[in-house]
Amino acid sequence: MSPTYKSGAFVQQCFASHRLCLSVRKIDGAERILLSCSSCNLLHRLTLRALTSHVAAADLTVEAETTELTAPERFVQCFGAHATALAVREMDVQQEAVRLRCAECRRAYDLDVDAFETHQK
Ligand SMILES: [Zn+2]
């Protein structure tokens, strides 16, 4: 079995040096998110405490806000429909905060992260 590192240092490092290589590989509801890095061949698992979402004011359309979905429901739908449009935009391991943005829905997802883990593929 490959070792697992229970630390956010790796994902922070990954984000700092090549954020565009990070992609959302897999999700487990809105409770766990698996990020994959194509550059250093690591998998980062985030266990979430909470997930919220919002649209940037400039992108706000009436249509987008009429559907009554919770943020986790939106996120699951979003991942199901266009996982490749999701990108990691912000990463702050100290604050346990990660922000993803979907280019398709033009929506940002703010993750409140309980645990960061890293393991090799
Ligand atoms: Zn990396």
Ligand SMILES: [Zn+2]
């Ligand atoms: Zn989306």
